[in-house]
Amino acid sequence: MSDFTALRRTMVDCQVRPSDVTDLRIIDAMLAVPRETFVPENKRAIAYLDMDIDVAAKGQAKRCLIQPAVLAKMLQAADISETDRVLVVGCATGYSAAVVARLAAEVFATEPDSSLAAAAKANLTALGVSNVTVTTAVPVDGDRAHGPYDVIVMDGATELEPEALYEQLKMGGRLVGVFATRQPPRATLIARSPADFGSRVLFDASAPVLTGLERRPAFVF
Numbered sequence: 297m298s299d300f301t302a303l304r305r306t307m308v309d310c311q312v313r314p315s316d317v318t319d320l321r322i323i324d325a326m327l328a329v330p331r332e333t334f335v336p337e338n339k340r341a342i343a344y345l346d347m348d349i350d351v352a353a354k355g356q357a358k359r360c361l362i363q364p365a366v367l368a369k370m371l372q373a374a375d376i377s378e379t380d381r382v383l384v385v386g387c388a389t390g391y392s393a394a395v396v397a398r399l400a401a402e403v404f405a406t407e408p409d410s411s412l413a414a415a416a417k418a419n420l421t422a423l424g425v426s427n428v429t430v431t432t433a434v435p436v437d438g439d440r441a442h443g444p445y446d447v448i449v450m451d452g453a454t455e456l457e458p459e460a461l462y463e464q465l466k467m468g469g470r471l472v473g474v475f476a477t478r479q480p481p482r483a484t485l486i487a488r489s490p491a492d493f494g495s496r497v498l499f500d501a502s503a504p505v506l507t508g509l510e511r512r513p514a515f516v517f
Contacts, residue, residue, distance in 0.1 A: 325398035380446035390416030436508035455511035
């Protein structure tokens with residue numbers, strides 16, 4: 297057993313399972329996907345720590361792999377089925393998309409940083425993941441061309457109501473993400489019905505805010 301394999305098992309046993317993640321498909325996916333592949337080589341030693349890991353190049357805007365337990369709990373709440381079409385917004389280097397790819401039929405992922413989007417494509421190809429399409433786009437826009445979606449996963453936080461994403465859900469579709477529209481930030485599930493969009497708070501959580509979903513500064517006289 298490699299060191300990374302042991303660290304992956306420890307991540308699942310000490311971070312994911314104690315966070316009330318009981319869906320065996322998610323646990324198996326997180327055991328199978330090598331998280332170290334998706335972080336810069338100089339950060340591989342911390343790939344499995346309980347923290348957000350910045351994967352952007354030096355001097356570039358912060359882009360992170362969010363905490364494993366936060367991702368796992370949101371995926372469990374999203375209840376992704378093996379026939380679902382899923383959009384992952386803000387996929388960074390592709391880790392979240394790789395995990396979702398083991399749960400869904402088809403995955404589309406967006407990333408605003410073109411170099412990270414290219415890295416995501418390369419990482420997924422290297423692992424033989426064939427059901428993910430990565431495009432360069434800001435998270436707030438989603439990916440209308442391939443929608444609508446059964447599930448949308450926000451791989452980070454929003455300080456705004458992401459209405460453009462809501463409109464890309466199928467009827468009965470679900471969106472999960474960390475909503476920092478007020479304090480404290482909370483992971484939230486949005487569900488679309490013919491009449492409206494319902495919301496359910498899942499748990500308190502923090503995550504880096506996704507590009508384009510930052511709160512607009514108030515005008516000061």
